[in-house]
Amino acid sequence: xxxxxxxxxxxxxxxxxxxxxxxxxxxLENSMMAEIEDTxxxxxxxxxxxxxVSSAGLRAILVVAKRLSKQAVDFSICGLxxxxxxxxxxxxxxxxxxxxxxxxxALAEATANSGQA
Amino acid sequence: xxxxxxxxxxxxxxxxxxxxxxxxxxxxxxxxxxEFRHKMHLVIEELFMNAVMHGYGGDRKDGPIWLALHPLPExxxxxxxxxxxxxxxxxxxxxxxxxxGVEDRPIGGLGIMLVRNMADHxxxxxxxxxxxxxxxxxGPPPGGGADMDVEGSAAAGxxxxxx
Numbered sequence: 001x002x003x004x005x006x007x008x009x010x011x012x013x014x015x016x017x018x019x020x021x022x023x024x025x026x027x028l029e030n031s032m033m034a035e036i037e038d039t040x041x042x043x044x045x046x047x048x049x050x051x052x053v054s055s056a057g058l059r060a061i062l063v064v065a066k067r068l069s070k071q072a073v074d075f076s077i078c079g080l081x082x083x084x085x086x087x088x089x090x091x092x093x094x095x096x097x098x099x100x101x102x103x104x105x106a107l108a109e110a111t112a113n114s115g116q117a
Numbered sequence: 118x119x120x121x122x123x124x125x126x127x128x129x130x131x132x133x134x135x136x137x138x139x140x141x142x143x144x145x146x147x148x149x150x151x152e153f154r155h156k157m158h159l160v161i162e163e164l165f166m167n168a169v170m171h172g173y174g175g176d177r178k179d180g181p182i183w184l185a186l187h188p189l190p191e192x193x194x195x196x197x198x199x200x201x202x203x204x205x206x207x208x209x210x211x212x213x214x215x216x217x218g219v220e221d222r223p224i225g226g227l228g229i230m231l232v233r234n235m236a237d238h239x240x241x242x243x244x245x246x247x248x249x250x251x252x253x254x255x256g257p258p259p260g261g262g263a264d265m266d267v268e269g270s271a272a273a274g275x276x277x278x279x280x
Contacts, residue, residue: 022166023133052155054162055228065219075219083155090234091227092215 002049003028005035011042011107017049020057029060033067042110043068046103048079053087065097074113078106119147119188128173128180128199136161136184143186143193150186150193153253156235157195160251163228164197167210172201172247183246192237192254198246205241207233207249 001024002017014032018024036043045061047053061077068075076098080088088094100106122143126132140157144150150157165182173180180200187194211226233239238252 021133021162023130052158054159054166055231056162056166058227059225062219062222066222069219083159087159087231090231091213095215096217096219096222 001028003031003035007040008107010040011044011111012036012040013044013046013103013107015046015049019052020050020060021052021054022056025054025056025060028057029063032060032064036068036073038071040073042074042107043076044103044106044110045075045077046079046106047077047084048081048103050079050081050084053084055091058087058091058093061093074110076100076106076110078103119143121188122186124184126182126184127178128169128182129178130166130169133162133165136165139184140186147186147188147193149191149254150188153192156253157193160232160235160253161195161197163232164249164251167206167228168197168199168201168247171206172199172204189252189254192252195236195251195253196248198248200246203243203247205243205247207239207241 001019003014005012005014007013012035014035016028020028032045045064065075077088078100079102080094080099085094088099098106098109100109122139124136124139126135137158140154140161144154144157161184165184168182169175169180183196183198185196187196206229210229211223213226213230214223215230217223232251236251236253238250240250242248242250
């Protein structure tokens with residue numbers, strides 16, 4: 001599992017690759033929290049490179065999302081594919097998060113909502 | 118048809134990678150299981166993690182976990198056993214919440230729901246060990262007939278199958 005962030009103004013895109021399972025979910029949670037700064041108002045989590053997610057991975061994403069929600073950060077997810085999309089759907093995670101097909105859509109929507117340029 | 122594959126492994130999260138490789142190896146030797154590979158990965162992880170974190174409490178590193186993969190004509194059966202105190206996670210675990218929003222959503226309870234969704238049959242029994250049996254693959258159940266056949270043959274093949 002690999003996790004890296006890129007920043008554009010007040011928005012940050014966290015790009016994740018590989019497997020998010022019981023052995024890597026803790027690393028993802030720590031990495032994401034470390035990548036997000038106090039000034040970030042928009043966080044997009046791009047899971048296009050993720051081939052597998054288990055409930056441990058969902059839990060890690062939910063922990064991060066709860067924290068961001070308290071900080072009034074606009075959080076969305078994009079790039080769900082095949083098996084990962086299925087797990088999100090079964091667990092209802094595709095309904096509690098804003099989910100977009102493409103990163104550009106997520107950024108445009110979030111930026112418009114947050115009023116940030 | 119390929120033979121039953123068994124793996125005995127300690128209750129350490131780090132062992133997940135060994136289990137994944139074991140599943141992949143089985144799927145390569147038993148072609149009907151290939152289409153269920155992802156589901157088998159997910160189910161075995163959820164059940165293994167449950168045994169490690171809850172059955173053995175998360176701090177015991179040498180709790181034995183026995184795994185078996187049984188080839189079926191149209192899929193596979195996966196059996197996981199542990200030596201932890203008797204607990205039927207299928208009935209007595211936390212109920213999943215798929216409706217609450219981000220703030221209210223409890224963290225947990227999703228693993229067993231994923232298992233139920235991914236496997237075509239799931240059952241628990243206890244005979245000196247906790248045992249969860251899952252079956253992957255079955256034909257369309259016309260009036261439940263095919264369903265009964267696959268589950269019946271899986272159960273028959275699993276009689277006396279404790280490692």
